[in-house]
Amino acid sequence: MVRTLARRIPRRLVALAAGALVLVVLGGCTLKHPTANLVRGKQLFVSKCGSCHTLSHAGATGAVGPNLDAAFRQDRADGYHSNDFRGLVDYWIQFPSNGNVMPAMLLKGQAAENVASYVAAVAAKPGQDTGALALAVANVNQKPAVEQNGALEIDADPTGQLKFLASSATAKPGSVTLKMKNMSSVPHDIAIKGAVNQVGPVVTGGGVSTVTATLKPGTYEFYCSVDGHEAAGMKGTLTVK
Ligand code: HEC
Known part of the structure:
Protein backbone atom coordinates (compact mmCIF):
# COMPACT_ATOMS: atom_id res chain seq x y z
CA MET A 1 0.00 0.00 0.00
CA VAL A 2 2.75 2.40 0.98
CA ARG A 3 4.54 1.84 -2.28
CA THR A 4 1.41 2.59 -4.33
CA LEU A 5 0.87 5.82 -2.41
CA ALA A 6 4.43 6.92 -2.83
CA ARG A 7 4.07 6.36 -6.53
CA ARG A 8 0.79 8.24 -6.71
CA ILE A 9 1.95 11.34 -4.92
CA PRO A 10 4.76 12.51 -7.19
CA ARG A 11 2.36 12.42 -10.13
CA ARG A 12 -0.05 14.61 -8.17
CA LEU A 13 2.78 16.91 -7.19
CA VAL A 14 3.63 17.39 -10.85
CA ALA A 15 -0.01 18.15 -11.65
CA LEU A 16 -0.20 20.59 -8.78
CA ALA A 17 3.01 22.33 -9.72
CA ALA A 18 1.58 22.86 -13.21
CA GLY A 19 -1.65 24.18 -11.69
CA ALA A 20 0.21 26.52 -9.38
CA LEU A 21 2.20 27.88 -12.30
CA VAL A 22 -1.02 28.73 -14.15
CA LEU A 23 -2.33 30.50 -11.05
CA VAL A 24 0.85 32.48 -10.64
CA VAL A 25 0.79 33.52 -14.29
CA LEU A 26 -2.87 34.52 -14.09
CA GLY A 27 -2.84 36.05 -10.65
CA GLY A 28 0.59 37.57 -10.67
CA CYS A 29 1.49 39.34 -7.49
CA THR A 30 -2.10 39.73 -6.33
CA LEU A 31 -2.17 36.05 -5.34
CA LYS A 32 -0.80 35.95 -1.84
CA HIS A 33 -0.85 33.22 0.75
CA PRO A 34 -1.72 34.52 4.18
CA THR A 35 0.73 33.30 6.80
CA ALA A 36 -0.31 29.94 8.14
CA ASN A 37 -0.87 29.39 11.83
CA LEU A 38 0.84 26.06 12.56
CA VAL A 39 -0.40 25.85 16.16
CA ARG A 40 -3.99 26.14 14.98
CA GLY A 41 -3.18 23.72 12.16
CA LYS A 42 -1.99 21.10 14.60
CA GLN A 43 -5.07 21.51 16.80
CA LEU A 44 -7.35 21.17 13.78
CA PHE A 45 -5.41 18.17 12.50
CA VAL A 46 -5.88 16.38 15.82
CA SER A 47 -9.59 17.17 16.00
CA LYS A 48 -10.52 16.68 12.32
CA CYS A 49 -7.98 14.35 10.73
CA GLY A 50 -6.14 12.38 13.42
CA SER A 51 -8.94 9.87 13.97
CA CYS A 52 -8.27 8.56 10.44
CA HIS A 53 -4.58 9.33 9.89
CA THR A 54 -1.34 8.58 11.70
CA LEU A 55 1.07 11.54 11.95
CA SER A 56 3.70 11.05 14.61
CA HIS A 57 4.43 14.72 15.40
CA ALA A 58 0.74 15.26 16.12
CA GLY A 59 0.52 12.11 18.27
CA ALA A 60 -2.21 10.98 15.86
CA THR A 61 -2.75 7.24 15.57
CA GLY A 62 -5.74 6.88 13.21
CA ALA A 63 -5.64 3.93 10.84
CA VAL A 64 -8.64 4.45 8.51
CA GLY A 65 -6.66 6.41 5.90
CA PRO A 66 -3.01 6.27 4.88
CA ASN A 67 -0.26 6.93 7.43
CA LEU A 68 0.83 10.43 6.40
CA ASP A 69 4.43 9.97 7.56
CA ALA A 70 4.72 6.90 5.34
CA ALA A 71 2.91 8.64 2.48
CA PHE A 72 5.41 11.50 2.30
CA ARG A 73 8.62 9.68 3.22
CA GLN A 74 9.69 8.86 -0.31
CA ASP A 75 8.89 12.38 -1.54
CA ARG A 76 11.08 13.91 1.18
CA ALA A 77 13.84 11.48 0.21
CA ASP A 78 13.34 12.53 -3.43
CA GLY A 79 13.98 16.14 -2.46
CA TYR A 80 10.48 17.61 -2.48
CA HIS A 81 10.03 20.41 0.05
CA SER A 82 7.38 21.17 2.64
CA ASN A 83 6.00 23.83 0.33
CA ASP A 84 5.26 21.22 -2.34
CA PHE A 85 3.45 19.07 0.22
CA ARG A 86 1.40 21.97 1.51
CA GLY A 87 -0.30 22.47 -1.83
CA LEU A 88 -0.93 18.75 -2.14
CA VAL A 89 -2.51 18.41 1.29
CA ASP A 90 -4.62 21.53 0.77
CA TYR A 91 -5.80 20.06 -2.53
CA TRP A 92 -6.61 16.73 -0.85
CA ILE A 93 -8.74 18.44 1.77
CA GLN A 94 -10.85 20.03 -0.98
CA PHE A 95 -10.82 17.06 -3.37
CA PRO A 96 -10.23 13.71 -1.68
CA SER A 97 -9.99 10.79 -4.11
CA ASN A 98 -12.95 8.72 -5.19
CA GLY A 99 -12.61 6.38 -2.18
CA ASN A 100 -15.46 8.32 -0.55
CA VAL A 101 -14.10 7.58 2.91
CA MET A 102 -12.48 10.93 3.51
CA PRO A 103 -15.19 13.61 3.58
CA ALA A 104 -14.59 16.48 1.12
CA MET A 105 -14.34 20.07 2.37
CA LEU A 106 -13.74 19.12 6.00
CA LEU A 107 -12.04 22.49 6.28
CA LYS A 108 -11.96 25.56 4.07
CA GLY A 109 -9.85 28.65 3.45
CA GLN A 110 -7.45 29.64 6.18
CA ALA A 111 -8.29 26.58 8.32
CA ALA A 112 -7.42 24.20 5.48
CA GLU A 113 -4.28 26.22 4.81
CA ASN A 114 -3.23 25.97 8.47
CA VAL A 115 -3.68 22.19 8.55
CA ALA A 116 -1.96 21.72 5.19
CA SER A 117 1.01 23.83 6.35
CA TYR A 118 1.31 21.87 9.58
CA VAL A 119 1.17 18.47 7.87
CA ALA A 120 3.66 19.65 5.27
CA ALA A 121 6.01 20.90 7.97
CA VAL A 122 6.12 17.69 9.99
CA ALA A 123 5.14 14.67 7.85
CA ALA A 124 7.94 12.12 7.54
CA LYS A 125 10.27 14.32 9.60
CA PRO A 126 12.08 12.65 12.49
CA GLY A 127 11.87 14.08 16.02
CA GLN A 128 9.12 15.82 17.92
CA ASP A 129 7.37 19.18 17.91
CA THR A 130 9.01 21.80 20.12
CA GLY A 131 8.09 25.20 21.56
CA ALA A 132 4.55 26.48 20.99
CA LEU A 133 3.77 23.50 18.75
CA ALA A 134 4.61 21.04 21.53
CA LEU A 135 2.04 22.80 23.73
CA ALA A 136 -0.65 23.16 21.03
CA VAL A 137 -2.53 20.02 22.01
CA ALA A 138 -2.78 19.09 25.68
CA ASN A 139 -1.35 15.71 26.58
CA VAL A 140 -4.05 13.35 27.69
CA ASN A 141 -3.68 13.14 31.44
CA GLN A 142 -5.10 9.69 32.12
CA LYS A 143 -6.28 8.92 35.66
CA PRO A 144 -7.76 5.62 36.86
C1 HEC B 1 -13.06 9.52 7.91
C2 HEC B 1 -11.63 9.32 7.76
C3 HEC B 1 -10.77 10.45 7.24
C4 HEC B 1 -10.69 11.75 7.73
C5 HEC B 1 -11.48 12.39 8.86
C6 HEC B 1 -9.62 12.38 6.98
N1 HEC B 1 -9.11 11.52 6.05
FE1 HEC B 1 -7.56 11.89 4.77
N2 HEC B 1 -7.88 10.10 3.88
C7 HEC B 1 -8.74 9.13 4.32
C8 HEC B 1 -8.68 7.99 3.39
C9 HEC B 1 -9.48 6.70 3.51
C10 HEC B 1 -7.75 8.33 2.39
C11 HEC B 1 -7.35 7.49 1.16
C12 HEC B 1 -7.98 8.02 -0.09
C13 HEC B 1 -9.47 8.04 -0.09
O1 HEC B 1 -10.08 6.99 -0.02
O2 HEC B 1 -10.08 9.12 -0.12
C14 HEC B 1 -7.23 9.66 2.74
C15 HEC B 1 -6.25 10.33 2.04
C16 HEC B 1 -5.61 11.47 2.47
C17 HEC B 1 -4.43 12.06 1.88
C18 HEC B 1 -3.67 11.50 0.66
C19 HEC B 1 -2.60 10.59 1.14
C20 HEC B 1 -1.95 9.83 -0.01
O3 HEC B 1 -1.10 9.02 0.29
O4 HEC B 1 -2.31 9.99 -1.17
C21 HEC B 1 -4.12 13.18 2.58
C22 HEC B 1 -2.96 14.12 2.35
C23 HEC B 1 -5.12 13.31 3.63
N3 HEC B 1 -6.00 12.26 3.53
C24 HEC B 1 -5.15 14.34 4.56
C25 HEC B 1 -6.21 14.53 5.45
C26 HEC B 1 -6.38 15.72 6.26
C27 HEC B 1 -5.42 16.89 6.29
C28 HEC B 1 -7.53 15.55 6.97
C29 HEC B 1 -8.20 16.53 7.94
C30 HEC B 1 -8.60 17.78 7.38
C31 HEC B 1 -8.07 14.24 6.63
N4 HEC B 1 -7.24 13.67 5.70
C32 HEC B 1 -9.21 13.69 7.18
C33 HEC B 1 -9.55 9.19 5.43
C34 HEC B 1 -9.78 10.34 6.18
Whole structure:
Protein backbone atom coordinates (compact mmCIF):
# COMPACT_ATOMS: atom_id res chain seq x y z
CA MET A 1 0.00 0.00 0.00
CA VAL A 2 2.75 2.40 0.98
CA ARG A 3 4.54 1.84 -2.28
CA THR A 4 1.41 2.59 -4.33
CA LEU A 5 0.87 5.82 -2.41
CA ALA A 6 4.43 6.92 -2.83
CA ARG A 7 4.07 6.36 -6.53
CA ARG A 8 0.79 8.24 -6.71
CA ILE A 9 1.95 11.34 -4.92
CA PRO A 10 4.76 12.51 -7.19
CA ARG A 11 2.36 12.42 -10.13
CA ARG A 12 -0.05 14.61 -8.17
CA LEU A 13 2.78 16.91 -7.19
CA VAL A 14 3.63 17.39 -10.85
CA ALA A 15 -0.01 18.15 -11.65
CA LEU A 16 -0.20 20.59 -8.78
CA ALA A 17 3.01 22.33 -9.72
CA ALA A 18 1.58 22.86 -13.21
CA GLY A 19 -1.65 24.18 -11.69
CA ALA A 20 0.21 26.52 -9.38
CA LEU A 21 2.20 27.88 -12.30
CA VAL A 22 -1.02 28.73 -14.15
CA LEU A 23 -2.33 30.50 -11.05
CA VAL A 24 0.85 32.48 -10.64
CA VAL A 25 0.79 33.52 -14.29
CA LEU A 26 -2.87 34.52 -14.09
CA GLY A 27 -2.84 36.05 -10.65
CA GLY A 28 0.59 37.57 -10.67
CA CYS A 29 1.49 39.34 -7.49
CA THR A 30 -2.10 39.73 -6.33
CA LEU A 31 -2.17 36.05 -5.34
CA LYS A 32 -0.80 35.95 -1.84
CA HIS A 33 -0.85 33.22 0.75
CA PRO A 34 -1.72 34.52 4.18
CA THR A 35 0.73 33.30 6.80
CA ALA A 36 -0.31 29.94 8.14
CA ASN A 37 -0.87 29.39 11.83
CA LEU A 38 0.84 26.06 12.56
CA VAL A 39 -0.40 25.85 16.16
CA ARG A 40 -3.99 26.14 14.98
CA GLY A 41 -3.18 23.72 12.16
CA LYS A 42 -1.99 21.10 14.60
CA GLN A 43 -5.07 21.51 16.80
CA LEU A 44 -7.35 21.17 13.78
CA PHE A 45 -5.41 18.17 12.50
CA VAL A 46 -5.88 16.38 15.82
CA SER A 47 -9.59 17.17 16.00
CA LYS A 48 -10.52 16.68 12.32
CA CYS A 49 -7.98 14.35 10.73
CA GLY A 50 -6.14 12.38 13.42
CA SER A 51 -8.94 9.87 13.97
CA CYS A 52 -8.27 8.56 10.44
CA HIS A 53 -4.58 9.33 9.89
CA THR A 54 -1.34 8.58 11.70
CA LEU A 55 1.07 11.54 11.95
CA SER A 56 3.70 11.05 14.61
CA HIS A 57 4.43 14.72 15.40
CA ALA A 58 0.74 15.26 16.12
CA GLY A 59 0.52 12.11 18.27
CA ALA A 60 -2.21 10.98 15.86
CA THR A 61 -2.75 7.24 15.57
CA GLY A 62 -5.74 6.88 13.21
CA ALA A 63 -5.64 3.93 10.84
CA VAL A 64 -8.64 4.45 8.51
CA GLY A 65 -6.66 6.41 5.90
CA PRO A 66 -3.01 6.27 4.88
CA ASN A 67 -0.26 6.93 7.43
CA LEU A 68 0.83 10.43 6.40
CA ASP A 69 4.43 9.97 7.56
CA ALA A 70 4.72 6.90 5.34
CA ALA A 71 2.91 8.64 2.48
CA PHE A 72 5.41 11.50 2.30
CA ARG A 73 8.62 9.68 3.22
CA GLN A 74 9.69 8.86 -0.31
CA ASP A 75 8.89 12.38 -1.54
CA ARG A 76 11.08 13.91 1.18
CA ALA A 77 13.84 11.48 0.21
CA ASP A 78 13.34 12.53 -3.43
CA GLY A 79 13.98 16.14 -2.46
CA TYR A 80 10.48 17.61 -2.48
CA HIS A 81 10.03 20.41 0.05
CA SER A 82 7.38 21.17 2.64
CA ASN A 83 6.00 23.83 0.33
CA ASP A 84 5.26 21.22 -2.34
CA PHE A 85 3.45 19.07 0.22
CA ARG A 86 1.40 21.97 1.51
CA GLY A 87 -0.30 22.47 -1.83
CA LEU A 88 -0.93 18.75 -2.14
CA VAL A 89 -2.51 18.41 1.29
CA ASP A 90 -4.62 21.53 0.77
CA TYR A 91 -5.80 20.06 -2.53
CA TRP A 92 -6.61 16.73 -0.85
CA ILE A 93 -8.74 18.44 1.77
CA GLN A 94 -10.85 20.03 -0.98
CA PHE A 95 -10.82 17.06 -3.37
CA PRO A 96 -10.23 13.71 -1.68
CA SER A 97 -9.99 10.79 -4.11
CA ASN A 98 -12.95 8.72 -5.19
CA GLY A 99 -12.61 6.38 -2.18
CA ASN A 100 -15.46 8.32 -0.55
CA VAL A 101 -14.10 7.58 2.91
CA MET A 102 -12.48 10.93 3.51
CA PRO A 103 -15.19 13.61 3.58
CA ALA A 104 -14.59 16.48 1.12
CA MET A 105 -14.34 20.07 2.37
CA LEU A 106 -13.74 19.12 6.00
CA LEU A 107 -12.04 22.49 6.28
CA LYS A 108 -11.96 25.56 4.07
CA GLY A 109 -9.85 28.65 3.45
CA GLN A 110 -7.45 29.64 6.18
CA ALA A 111 -8.29 26.58 8.32
CA ALA A 112 -7.42 24.20 5.48
CA GLU A 113 -4.28 26.22 4.81
CA ASN A 114 -3.23 25.97 8.47
CA VAL A 115 -3.68 22.19 8.55
CA ALA A 116 -1.96 21.72 5.19
CA SER A 117 1.01 23.83 6.35
CA TYR A 118 1.31 21.87 9.58
CA VAL A 119 1.17 18.47 7.87
CA ALA A 120 3.66 19.65 5.27
CA ALA A 121 6.01 20.90 7.97
CA VAL A 122 6.12 17.69 9.99
CA ALA A 123 5.14 14.67 7.85
CA ALA A 124 7.94 12.12 7.54
CA LYS A 125 10.27 14.32 9.60
CA PRO A 126 12.08 12.65 12.49
CA GLY A 127 11.87 14.08 16.02
CA GLN A 128 9.12 15.82 17.92
CA ASP A 129 7.37 19.18 17.91
CA THR A 130 9.01 21.80 20.12
CA GLY A 131 8.09 25.20 21.56
CA ALA A 132 4.55 26.48 20.99
CA LEU A 133 3.77 23.50 18.75
CA ALA A 134 4.61 21.04 21.53
CA LEU A 135 2.04 22.80 23.73
CA ALA A 136 -0.65 23.16 21.03
CA VAL A 137 -2.53 20.02 22.01
CA ALA A 138 -2.78 19.09 25.68
CA ASN A 139 -1.35 15.71 26.58
CA VAL A 140 -4.05 13.35 27.69
CA ASN A 141 -3.68 13.14 31.44
CA GLN A 142 -5.10 9.69 32.12
CA LYS A 143 -6.28 8.92 35.66
CA PRO A 144 -7.76 5.62 36.86
CA ALA A 145 -11.57 5.69 37.00
CA VAL A 146 -13.17 4.56 40.25
CA GLU A 147 -16.77 3.40 40.55
CA GLN A 148 -19.24 5.59 42.40
CA ASN A 149 -22.73 4.25 43.11
CA GLY A 150 -22.43 1.64 40.37
CA ALA A 151 -21.23 4.15 37.73
CA LEU A 152 -17.83 4.68 36.09
CA GLU A 153 -17.12 7.98 34.31
CA ILE A 154 -14.69 7.31 31.43
CA ASP A 155 -14.83 10.35 29.12
CA ALA A 156 -13.26 10.67 25.68
CA ASP A 157 -10.36 13.06 25.14
CA PRO A 158 -12.05 16.42 24.34
CA THR A 159 -9.39 17.45 21.77
CA GLY A 160 -10.21 14.50 19.52
CA GLN A 161 -7.26 12.20 20.24
CA LEU A 162 -8.08 8.50 20.19
CA LYS A 163 -7.93 8.07 23.96
CA PHE A 164 -10.16 7.92 26.99
CA LEU A 165 -9.29 10.10 29.97
CA ALA A 166 -8.77 6.85 31.93
CA SER A 167 -6.75 3.83 30.85
CA SER A 168 -7.82 1.72 33.81
CA ALA A 169 -10.90 1.40 36.00
CA THR A 170 -12.05 -0.57 39.02
CA ALA A 171 -15.54 -1.55 40.13
CA LYS A 172 -17.31 -3.87 42.55
CA PRO A 173 -19.15 -6.94 41.24
CA GLY A 174 -22.77 -6.41 40.24
CA SER A 175 -24.45 -3.90 37.94
CA VAL A 176 -21.94 -1.40 36.54
CA THR A 177 -22.70 1.50 34.19
CA LEU A 178 -19.91 2.97 32.05
CA LYS A 179 -20.55 6.58 31.03
CA MET A 180 -18.54 8.31 28.34
CA LYS A 181 -19.01 11.99 27.53
CA ASN A 182 -17.57 12.97 24.15
CA MET A 183 -16.96 16.71 23.68
CA SER A 184 -14.95 16.19 20.46
CA SER A 185 -16.25 16.12 16.89
CA VAL A 186 -14.86 12.59 16.39
CA PRO A 187 -17.58 9.93 16.83
CA HIS A 188 -17.01 7.52 19.75
CA ASP A 189 -18.87 4.97 21.82
CA ILE A 190 -18.01 2.98 24.92
CA ALA A 191 -18.12 -0.80 24.98
CA ILE A 192 -17.14 -3.65 27.31
CA LYS A 193 -15.67 -6.98 26.39
CA GLY A 194 -14.62 -10.00 28.37
CA ALA A 195 -17.15 -12.35 29.93
CA VAL A 196 -19.80 -9.90 28.64
CA ASN A 197 -19.95 -7.94 25.38
CA GLN A 198 -21.92 -4.71 25.29
CA VAL A 199 -21.68 -1.67 23.05
CA GLY A 200 -23.13 1.78 23.83
CA PRO A 201 -24.44 4.27 21.23
CA VAL A 202 -22.03 6.34 19.11
CA VAL A 203 -22.04 10.00 20.18
CA THR A 204 -20.23 13.22 19.26
CA GLY A 205 -20.19 16.93 20.18
CA GLY A 206 -21.15 16.64 23.88
CA GLY A 207 -23.19 13.43 23.71
CA VAL A 208 -22.96 10.74 26.40
CA SER A 209 -22.67 7.04 25.56
CA THR A 210 -23.54 4.58 28.32
CA VAL A 211 -23.44 0.84 28.68
CA THR A 212 -24.62 -1.23 31.65
CA ALA A 213 -23.65 -4.81 32.46
CA THR A 214 -23.78 -7.17 35.40
CA LEU A 215 -20.17 -8.05 36.04
CA LYS A 216 -18.61 -10.88 38.00
CA PRO A 217 -15.13 -10.50 39.49
CA GLY A 218 -12.51 -10.59 36.75
CA THR A 219 -10.75 -8.48 34.15
CA TYR A 220 -12.57 -6.83 31.26
CA GLU A 221 -11.64 -4.38 28.56
CA PHE A 222 -13.46 -1.12 27.92
CA TYR A 223 -12.94 0.31 24.43
CA CYS A 224 -14.39 2.41 21.63
CA SER A 225 -15.91 0.15 18.96
CA VAL A 226 -15.75 2.78 16.16
CA ASP A 227 -13.55 1.40 13.35
CA GLY A 228 -9.86 1.58 14.14
CA HIS A 229 -10.18 3.41 17.47
CA GLU A 230 -9.45 0.44 19.73
CA ALA A 231 -6.41 -0.49 17.62
CA ALA A 232 -5.20 3.11 17.88
CA GLY A 233 -5.23 2.91 21.69
CA MET A 234 -8.76 3.90 22.70
CA LYS A 235 -9.12 1.20 25.32
CA GLY A 236 -8.37 0.34 28.94
CA THR A 237 -8.63 -2.36 31.57
CA LEU A 238 -11.61 -2.73 33.88
CA THR A 239 -10.92 -4.76 37.01
CA VAL A 240 -13.92 -6.04 38.93
CA LYS A 241 -13.15 -7.25 42.44
C1 HEC B 1 -13.06 9.52 7.91
C2 HEC B 1 -11.63 9.32 7.76
C3 HEC B 1 -10.77 10.45 7.24
C4 HEC B 1 -10.69 11.75 7.73
C5 HEC B 1 -11.48 12.39 8.86
C6 HEC B 1 -9.62 12.38 6.98
N1 HEC B 1 -9.11 11.52 6.05
FE1 HEC B 1 -7.56 11.89 4.77
N2 HEC B 1 -7.88 10.10 3.88
C7 HEC B 1 -8.74 9.13 4.32
C8 HEC B 1 -8.68 7.99 3.39
C9 HEC B 1 -9.48 6.70 3.51
C10 HEC B 1 -7.75 8.33 2.39
C11 HEC B 1 -7.35 7.49 1.16
C12 HEC B 1 -7.98 8.02 -0.09
C13 HEC B 1 -9.47 8.04 -0.09
O1 HEC B 1 -10.08 6.99 -0.02
O2 HEC B 1 -10.08 9.12 -0.12
C14 HEC B 1 -7.23 9.66 2.74
C15 HEC B 1 -6.25 10.33 2.04
C16 HEC B 1 -5.61 11.47 2.47
C17 HEC B 1 -4.43 12.06 1.88
C18 HEC B 1 -3.67 11.50 0.66
C19 HEC B 1 -2.60 10.59 1.14
C20 HEC B 1 -1.95 9.83 -0.01
O3 HEC B 1 -1.10 9.02 0.29
O4 HEC B 1 -2.31 9.99 -1.17
C21 HEC B 1 -4.12 13.18 2.58
C22 HEC B 1 -2.96 14.12 2.35
C23 HEC B 1 -5.12 13.31 3.63
N3 HEC B 1 -6.00 12.26 3.53
C24 HEC B 1 -5.15 14.34 4.56
C25 HEC B 1 -6.21 14.53 5.45
C26 HEC B 1 -6.38 15.72 6.26
C27 HEC B 1 -5.42 16.89 6.29
C28 HEC B 1 -7.53 15.55 6.97
C29 HEC B 1 -8.20 16.53 7.94
C30 HEC B 1 -8.60 17.78 7.38
C31 HEC B 1 -8.07 14.24 6.63
N4 HEC B 1 -7.24 13.67 5.70
C32 HEC B 1 -9.21 13.69 7.18
C33 HEC B 1 -9.55 9.19 5.43
C34 HEC B 1 -9.78 10.34 6.18
